[in-house]
Amino acid sequence: MRKKSNIARKNESIQYIAQHQITDNCATWHASCNITLAAEDEPQREGEEMKTTVNFSEFCDAFSRMGREKQFSYNGKKALFEYLEEIEESTGEEMELDVIALCCEYTEYESLADFQKEYDGYDSIEEIENATQVIKMDGDGFIIQAF
Numbered sequence: 001m002r003k004k005s006n007i008a009r010k011n012e013s014i015q016y017i018a019q020h021q022i023t024d025n026c027a028t029w030h031a032s033c034n035i036t037l038a039a040e041d042e043p044q045r046e047g048e049e050m051k052t053t054v055n056f057s058e059f060c061d062a063f064s065r066m067g068r069e070k071q072f073s074y075n076g077k078k079a080l081f082e083y084l085e086e087i088e089e090s091t092g093e094e095m096e097l098d099v100i101a102l103c104c105e106y107t108e109y110e111s112l113a114d115f116q117k118e119y120d121g122y123d124s125i126e127e128i129e130n131a132t133q134v135i136k137m138d139g140d141g142f143i144i145q146a147f
Contacts, residue, residue: 054097056081066099072143076108079137104146111140 054062059081063069072080080102088095109115112125122128125142132147 051094059097062097062099068099068103071103072106072108073141075137075139075141076143079135080106080143083135083143106135106143106145108137108143109141115142115144 056078060069060074060077063071063077084095112122115128116122119128122131125134125136128134128142128144133145135143137143
């Protein structure tokens with residue numbers, strides 16, 4: 001899995017971190033943006049990016065940096081990381097690490113009973129699998145893709 005980072009022109013860059021809290025279905029979302037300003041005489045060119053491969057530890061660190069360390073359990077992050085790696089390997093395409101997008105796209109549940117508190121009409125994991133992608137974890141826990 002790769003994450004993107006901008007290459008700054010000269011030493012004139014300003015980082016601005018904005019944290020916005022938006023409440024949606026009892027979840028607080030934190031957004032962070034980095035703004036890099038190039039010198040006036042040298043406009044920043046599109047497509048100038050560097051990619052970095054991230055291991056599982058760096059994957060977890062990315063969640064912490066975004067204030068999302070509790071979005072998934074350790075086992076949940078491990079299962080999600082392995083699932084995303086499998087997608088990369090099977091498609092041959094690298095993915096960009098976007099923690100906020102992952103938090104919006106996937107939800108972890110401790111058990112079927114935990115899932116059933118939010119969704120009616122599903123009596124088994126198999127029924128959920130018929131409706132969306134399910135990433136199984138050790139024990140009773142699983143992660144679903146939003147549907």
